[in-house]
């Protein structure tokens with residue numbers, strides 16, 4: 523072999539092996555994230571590949587949040603951010619989902635006068651911290667996704683659809699997942715096929731179950747839902763529950779754990 527041909531072939535095999543190494547390293551990072559999720563009992567972990575078409579929240583959808591009140595006060599529109607505003611170099615959103623421990627209630631505990639938390643959210647919080655640590659240890663950049671579009675990213679990751687209750691309905695767990703997301707520049711995302719919202723079919727269980735008639739044909743009345751008296755009902759001395767009647771009624775994934 524001529525020296526130049528040898529040099530070319532060495533260069534090629536070096537490139538091939540770095541590419542293979544990079545891809546096996548990325549697979550190892552993904553496997554580590556799966557391990558963390560399973561250690562903390564999370565049923566769902568996904569990797570949404572971010573590209574321009576999937577990173578923008580349309581203005582008319584942001585407008586829906588105007589005047590919406592929830593546990594921490596009024597939703598602040600300045601907190602509604604696209605993933606690339608939070609992290610311009612992000613390539614992937616890691617989405618974590620924890621199923622409710624009780625299919626019929628969404629229980630949280632009063633830890634102190636100023637702090638209450640549910641087991642599901644705490645597991646998501648701890649697991650996401652571990653995911654952040656694992657990515658940072660592998661020299662990737664990471665940021666928590668702190669905006670208000672979690673349901674839609676879960677749809678774009680191919681896990682399920684937005685149901686008539688306007689909740690994210692996972693194909694195996696129904697609306698019983700609680701969600702959390704982390705952004706990273708690790709190129710570990712997948713492009714998934716989106717399941718259409720019409721997958722609810724003729725079902726109306728959530729509409730009929732809502733005690734305050736908040737679920738309309740085209741939208742949920744957020745103010746009615748937020749003010750429902752079943753929210754923050756006491757279920758034991760230290761435990762309270764959110765309303766969650768629409769979740770409990772949904773036949774998708776009911777009883778399957």
Ligand code: B12
Pocket residue numbers: 583584586587590591592593597628668669670671672673674677678684687688689690691696697698699700701702716719742743744745747748753764765766767768769
């Ligand atoms: C504000 C808020 C509320 C408000 C408004 C409720 C609502 N329906 O949005 C109030 C206080 C009323 C509320 C109530 C509840 N909430 Co809440 N809430 C949020 C919060 C903070 C933001 C949601 C939001 O308004 N996003 C912005 C709007 C514009 O997005 P959107 O609602 O998804 O609506 C648009 C898209 O769905 C889009 N769309 C529809 N179909 C499709 C399809 C595709 C392909 C695409 C691209 C887009 C798209 O169109 C819609 C607008 O037209 C999120 C947390 C978060 N960080 O995301 C939790 C969150 C949505 N809530 C949650 C829960 C559990 C509840 C309750 C069950 C609590 C309870 N009371 O028991 C109820 C459920 C009420 C209901 N039927 O939705 C969970 C939902 C989990 C899930 N599986 O869906 C979340 C994700 C919190 C979490 N970390 O898990 N909530």
Ligand code: SF4
Pocket residue numbers: 687731732733734735736737742746747748750765766767768769
């Ligand atoms: S959480 Fe309760 S009040 Fe809100 S939409 Fe669901 S059933 Fe209605």
Ligand code: SF4
Pocket residue numbers: 685686687688691722725726727728729768771772773774
């Ligand atoms: S209860 Fe029925 S209509 Fe409502 S979200 Fe579930 S499948 Fe869809």
